[in-house]
Amino acid sequence: MAPDARLTSAMLVGALRRRVAQEGGFATVLVKGDEISGVILVQALEKGQENGLFERVPNLDGGYALMRCGPAPAEGSQALASYIERRRRSDPDLWIIELDIPQAERFAAETIC
Numbered sequence: 001m002a003p004d005a006r007l008t009s010a011m012l013v014g015a016l017r018r019r020v021a022q023e024g025g026f027a028t029v030l031v032k033g034d035e036i037s038g039v040i041l042v043q044a045l046e047k048g049q050e051n052g053l054f055e056r057v058p059n060l061d062g063g064y065a066l067m068r069c070g071p072a073p074a075e076g077s078q079a080l081a082s083y084i085e086r087r088r089r090s091d092p093d094l095w096i097i098e099l100d101i102p103q104a105e106r107f108a109a110e111t112i113c
Contacts, residue, residue: 010035012112025101034093044104064113
């Protein structure tokens, strides 16, 4: 791959979904964003319990990292829904992926960062 070539958002999401499924978890695309460069948000769950929302962001090394974003799980589903609605209004190209698997944040970081 050329130094400036990047995997598309759609490719990263596809790889994440396949990897989670291989490990016995569930991965669902809640909102499909821009195929090429849409921002990816990962909604992490374990056995249906909310563990947080994470965003794939560029880091100082030229790579990517996952950063916690949005309300804390303790704030409830309405706070999360409001946050996601605001984000979608400001960025209609946004992807939102729900992962229900132990250590969802780790799976996402290892796959899309």
